[in-house]
Amino acid sequence: MAEEIIxxxxxxxxxxxxxxxxxxxxxxxxxxxxxxxxxxxxxGKTTCFNLLTHFLEPTxxxxxxxxxxxxxxxxxxxxxxxxxxxxxxxxxxxxxxVLENVRVALQRKRGASFDFWRSExxxxxxxxxxxELIDAVGLREFxxxxxxxxxxxxxxxxxxxxxxxxxxxxxxxxxxxAGMTHExxxxxxxxxxxxxxxxTVLMVEHNLSVVSTLSDTITVLQRGEILAxxxxxxxxxxxxxIEAYLGAER
Amino acid sequence: MRHQKIALVIMAVLFALAPLAVYPVFIMKVMxxxxxxxxxxxxxxxxxxxxxGHAMFLGTAGYAAAHSAKxxxxxxxxxxxxxxxxxxxxxxxxxxxAIRRQGIYFAMITLALAQMIYFYYLQVKFTGGEDxxxxxxxxxxxGFIDLSNIWAMYYTVLVIFLGGFLAIYxxxxxxxxxxxxxIRENEPRAISLGYDTTRYKLLAFVISATLAGLxxxxxxxxxxxxxxxxxxxxxxGEVVLMTLLGGLGTIFGPVVGALIIISMENYLAQLGAWxxxxxxxxxxxxxxxxxRGVIGELASFLKKPL
Numbered sequence: 097m098a099e100e101i102i103x104x105x106x107x108x109x110x111x112x113x114x115x116x117x118x119x120x121x122x123x124x125x126x127x128x129x130x131x132x133x134x135x136x137x138x139x140g141k142t143t144c145f146n147l148l149t150h151f152l153e154p155t156x157x158x159x160x161x162x163x164x165x166x167x168x169x170x171x172x173x174x175x176x177x178x179x180x181x182x183x184x185x186x187x188x189x190x191x192x193x194v195l196e197n198v199r200v201a202l203q204r205k206r207g208a209s210f211d212f213w214r215s216e217x218x219x220x221x222x223x224x225x226x227x228e229l230i231d232a233v234g235l236r237e238f239x240x241x242x243x244x245x246x247x248x249x250x251x252x253x254x255x256x257x258x259x260x261x262x263x264x265x266x267x268x269x270x271x272x273x274a275g276m277t278h279e280x281x282x283x284x285x286x287x288x289x290x291x292x293x294x295x296t297v298l299m300v301e302h303n304l305s306v307v308s309t310l311s312d313t314i315t316v317l318q319r320g321e322i323l324a325x326x327x328x329x330x331x332x333x334x335x336x337x338i339e340a341y342l343g344a345e346r
Numbered sequence: 347m348r349h350q351k352i353a354l355v356i357m358a359v360l361f362a363l364a365p366l367a368v369y370p371v372f373i374m375k376v377m378x379x380x381x382x383x384x385x386x387x388x389x390x391x392x393x394x395x396x397x398x399g400h401a402m403f404l405g406t407a408g409y410a411a412a413h414s415a416k417x418x419x420x421x422x423x424x425x426x427x428x429x430x431x432x433x434x435x436x437x438x439x440x441x442x443x444a445i446r447r448q449g450i451y452f453a454m455i456t457l458a459l460a461q462m463i464y465f466y467y468l469q470v471k472f473t474g475g476e477d478x479x480x481x482x483x484x485x486x487x488x489g490f491i492d493l494s495n496i497w498a499m500y501y502t503v504l505v506i507f508l509g510g511f512l513a514i515y516x517x518x519x520x521x522x523x524x525x526x527x528x529i530r531e532n533e534p535r536a537i538s539l540g541y542d543t544t545r546y547k548l549l550a551f552v553i554s555a556t557l558a559g560l561x562x563x564x565x566x567x568x569x570x571x572x573x574x575x576x577x578x579x580x581x582x583g584e585v586v587l588m589t590l591l592g593g594l595g596t597i598f599g600p601v602v603g604a605l606i607i608i609s610m611e612n613y614l615a616q617l618g619a620w621x622x623x624x625x626x627x628x629x630x631x632x633x634x635x636x637x638r639g640v641i642g643e644l645a646s647f648l649k650k651p652l
Contacts, residue, residue, distance in 0.1 A: 149538065175540035183538070189531035200528050203521060204540050210549055212522035219521055262539060 102127040102266055102296050103148070103179070108157035110143055110320075117143040119320040121157070125266075125313075130288070130297045132307045135317035136340060141300040142184060144317070145268055148298075149174055149181045162265070176204075178265035182255050184274065184300075190244035194235055194254055197243055198226040201261035226261065233257040233287060249280030253287065260291055267291070269299035273306055285309060308332075316340070349650050353598060354515075361504055370500045371568070376608045377507040378565040383588040383600030384514050385557035391595030392518055393550040394530035395445075398453040398582050399460025400558055402440070405577025406463065407433040407559030412479040412572035413472055422485040422493055426506070426563040433559020434552060436463075441551035445544055448533075457579065464577045478573030482566055499568060506564050510557050515597060517553060526550055587625065591632050593639030598652050602640050 103125040110118040118140040125131045133141050146152040148159060150171045159167045161179050169177075189197050202222045203209055211218075230239055233253040238246060243254060252272060259267055272288060273281045285306050288297065292310075301307050307314060308328045316323040316337050324334045331337055364373045382404055389395050411429030414420040420428060444455040467473045474480070484493035493499045517523050528536045529543045536543050566572045575581065584607065592603025607625070614621050636643045645652040 151534065151537075170542070171537045172540050172542045175538055180540075181538050183535065187532055187535040187538070189528050189535065191531055192527060196524070200524055201539050203524065206521070208542075208545075209521040209525045210546070212517045212520045212549065212553060214520050214522075215516065216519045216521060216524060219524065258539070 100127045101125065102162060103298065104160045105148070106158045106160075108144070108147060108159065109155050110140075110147055110152060111155045116320050118147065118154075121317070121320070121322055123315060123322070125296060125298055127296050128294070129312040130292050130299070130310050132311035132314045133298065133300045133317060134302070134304070134307055134314060135323070138319075139317040140320040141317055142270060143320075145181060145270055145300065148268060149179065175262070175264075178262075179268065180259050180262050180264035180266070181268040182259050182270055182272065184270040188243040188246075188251050188254050188258070191242060193240050193242055194230060194246070195223065195226055195239050197254055198229050198257050198261050199223065201258045202226055204262060229257045229261055230254075232260070232290075234283060249276045249283070252276065252280070252284060256284070256287060256291070264295065266296040266298065269297060269301075271300050271302060273301065273303050281306065349648075350515075350597060350652065353652060354511075357598065357601065358508055361507070362501075365497075365500055370496055372608070372612055374500060374503045374568045375565075375612075376605050377503050378561045378568060379585075379588065379608055380601040380604040381507050381510045381564070382558050382561035383585050383592070383604045384511055385554045385561065386585045387589045387594065387596075387600045388514050388517060388557070389550055389554040390589065391599075392523060392530060393526050393547055393554075394533075395547060395551065396449075396453045396586075397444075397456040397551070397554070398586070399440070399456035399458075399463075399579075400554075400585050401577050401579065401581035402460040402463040403433040403437060403555040403558035404562035404565070404581060404585075405467065405572070405574075406436050407562035408566040408572035408576050409467065409473050409479065411563035412482040412566040415485060415567065416479060416482050417472075420485075421489065422487050422502075422567055425485070425567065426560070429563025429566065430556055430559040433562065434556040437552040437555025437559075438548075441548045441555070445548045445551060457582070460577070460579060460582060464574070464579070467577055468574060473572070473574075476574065478571055479566075480571055482570040482572065484567050484570060493567070503564055503568060506560065510560050511601075514557060518597065522546070522549070587629055589639075591628065591639055593642030593645070593652075596639065596641040596645055596652050599639050599641035606640070 101124050105121055105123045108118055108121040121144060133144060135141055147154045150169060158165055161177060166174055199219060199222050202225055203219060230236060233256055235250060235253055246254060273284050288310055314328055314331045315325045316331060318340045323340060324331050324337050386400050389397055407429035410432035411425040414428045415425035440459045444452055447455055468475060484499060486492050487502060491498050493502060525541055525546050529546055533543055562576060588603035588607050589600050591606055593599025610624060611621055614624060638646060641652050
């Protein structure tokens with residue numbers, strides 16, 4: 097089970113006009129691991145995420161999730177299959193409360209919410225599970241706060257709680273600690289560790305200390321191509337990676 | 347929630363007692379436009395979709411109700427139902443075409459569709475072209491309430507208005523409404539949570555069209571007239587103005603907006619074309635100084651959603 101491949105891409109390529117953002121990326125993510133995608137700015141990490149969740153259409157290549165091809169599936173369908181992403185810019189619903197933010201994700205499990213004739217009282221029973229999630233990310237005292245008023249680090253925590261509410265088999269985290277203060281980084285790091293217990297995480301991350309602590313496997317991208325792959329020790333000693341990061345003389 | 351219910355009771359009482367002080371036909375006009383604006387507000391205020399063609403639903407329902415009452419002899423309840431149904435159907439068709447585009451493109455497509463509908467009604471025979479459908483019989487509601495009696499008509503309109511208003515209130519506060527608000531707030535995030543946002547937006551569009559139709563059908567019976575004015579693009583503009591002035595995304599805002607705009611048209615009528623200019627100035631002042639609208643500003647002052 098542990099060695100099973102949950103997500104695989106084959107020769108994934110995305111070309112924008114005259115510019116190849118992602119080139120022949122063949123990635124294998126093992127179930128139950130934390131897999132990090134790193135690389136210098138513009139290496140194509142976020143584009144990769146957008147391709148995986150079909151927010152962008154790949155030019156070539158295929159994507160398989162749990163053994164089935166999802167290359168052409170609609171984004172909402174991919175999410176319902178259990179591959180859920182977070183966004184680089186913290187993606188909360190700004191004018192809803194923290195509780196509502198999480199609850200709307202839990203609401204998905206009811207199935208489609210087309211019942212416009214029913215009172216939202218029926219959602220009350222989701223309040224309790226929502227509170228548990230809010231508690232888990234340390235936002236208990238902010239439950240009734242409107243999301244827009246939360247400090248940045250808390251917004252990211254809220255976003256992770258919302259993503260967790262879907263109980264996804266696999267989470268894609270786009271720079272979960274970007275722009276955070278030191279203690280926020282620590283909190284999110286611990287949180288990711290905890291939630292990865294029975295699921296797979298693929299994350300884009302710049303903070304190398306986070307990457308080294310958390311990840312089982314690291315894939316380094318440069319100019320859209322895979323430069324190296326392995327655990328932290330092997331990758332960090334790879335001369336090509338050192339050059340890409342430090343820009344050694346050519 | 348509680349203060350909203352109190353406000354609702356106050357509103358209902360005010361409208362119930364208003365004809366003691368004001369000309370009832372005027373208030374019926376306010377109520378039909380208020381319902382129209384509330385339906386429009388459901389779409390833009392809670393779904394984040396700016397339709398610039400909502401007059402097509404108001405007008406279509408008006409023609410359908412007027413025609414069915416006058417030519418086919420439908421009783422008023424069926425005429426209103428038929429008009430509302432026609433608007434709902436038009437909502438499904440136009441919604442399917444428009445909903446895939448966002449922002450200004452969505453607004454432009456709805457405008458284009460509304461213009462097509464307008465020219466269609468201008469040409470076809472049953473609408474009477476420039477004359478409209480006149481002398482529409484009000485008929486007898488459920489076979490025993492004679493609507494030619496002004497009071498019977500008034501309280502029928504009041505019931506329809508409050509019913510439509512409550513329906514919108516319920517939609518906003520339903521599980522569906524909750525998802526709709528999320529789409530307004532952050533559509534990509536809503537998609538990434540697994541919601542097929544297009545289908546939610548389409549349903550919101552159809553509900554909005556249906557209730558706009560209810561307003562249009564009722565209006566045709568009140569004024570015993572269905573005319574091109576109600577399908578003209580200026581009508582689509584007017585409902586935007588009412589909603590903005592009253593407070594976008596507030597529950598009571600559109601009612602207040604409709605009251606202000608209709609009052610101006612009625613009581614400043616002697617100014618003639620100047621009414622449009624006065625409206626324009628008010629619109630500019632609104633956008634520059636109280637962007638949240640009358641109710642929106644009041645709500646933020648009271649720190650309570652209204």
